[in-house]
Amino acid sequence: MVATPIGNLGDITERALAVLSQADVIAAEDTRVTGQLLKHFGISTPMISVREHNERAMAEKIIARLAAGDTVAQVSDAGTPAVSDPGAVLAAAVHAAGFQVIPVPGASALTSALSASGFSCAHSLFYGFLPPKSKQRRDELAKLSQLPYLTVFYEAPHRIAECVADMAAVFGDEREAVLARELTKTFETIRRAPLAELAQWIANDSNQQRGEAVIVVNAAAPAEKAEGSSYDSLLTPLVAELPLKQAVALAQAISGAPRNALYERALALKKAE
Structure with a gap:
């Protein structure tokens, strides 16, 4: 399971390059995307396509190759396989077949956003992608609104504005959050602000509605004390x-x-x- 850069190609590790070069085949989410990466580093290892819609069927073929003694390197288009990307089904099948699954760590949008957020909290929840419809999204956010730890979301560019607006509505205008957009790329943007301010900024700047985004929402404040006759x-x-x-x-x-x-x-x- 080989992590690849999320943007800046300089973030690839020496170990990842060695594994991709020495593998018998690379199982890629999109062979066109991975092909550009391999071309950049002069790697000629053959590829097969293993995507969300064919992962179960391809797992059988990959296990057959493992049984024949081949080494298979699994990659997604960017970042770490199986983290909001295909890969988990294949890894589970390989485990079940009795073969070894080896992680080759590297760049991660999740940890990059957390490290740059400036939030100090011992615990965090990685939620990933919220539902695409506002009603279902708000329902999910309501379940998370009072949790005492950081919550991390991924979001697609065409939904980022309405997603952060929904967060402000459910979590409250003043809850602080960080938008980390296009991490490690040319137009990387990392901004920390109250959710209402962040939502307005995104709505007013179409540039902030481009590229993949990570949103880190600060932990909920402790519940107020029940003093006097409050309750x-x-x-x-x-x-x-x-x-x-x-x-x-x-x-x-x-x-x-x-x-x-x-x-x-x-x-x-x-x-x-």
């Missing part, structure tokens, strides 16, 4: 009808507030009855 309207009926622990658990599930703060307030309400 009395929620807790009062629950405390009246349920055991204290059950009432607090239900209130936490509904509000997302810290359990300890809810418990202290529920206890005070119970004593006041």
Whole structure:
């Protein structure tokens, strides 16, 4: 599984060049795209096409070649195979057949965007591509909106403007995010701003609606403390009808507030009855 450059050809590794040169065949997502890469580096290894629509069928042929002693190098058009690209089906089939799957790491839009984001968070979620329709996209974003870690998305150029607008609507205008567009290429753009500002900037500049994009959204802020009577309207009926622990658990599930703060307030309400 050989990672190839996501833009700048200088990012290819010596190991990747050696593997591509020495393999018996290269399984490429698009032989025309990979052909340009091989031509640039003077590599003449033959190629076969392994794309999303034929990956299962081609896996059988590749396993037959492995059984005959061949070495097969799998590549996608850019970046690492199987990361929002074909490759996982083939790798699973090779594992199941008892052959070795070896990663040859390299350039990654995901890690490049994270490293340049400036966000300090111990945890991150790589979501990949959101649904293409706004309703389904917003539904998915709603599930992610309160997660306490960075969320990373890939997006196609023709959807980037409406996608970031939907993020602003669901995550909130002030949630900070980074747009990393055309990474390692001539017109690379990395901009960090609140989502509303980022959405407006993209909408106003058609240049930002070109090329592949990575969006890194900052983690949700911790839920506000339940202090004083902030949650009395929620807790009062629950405390009246349920055991204290059950009432607090239900209130936490509904509000997302810290359990300890809810418990202290529920206890005070119970004593006041």
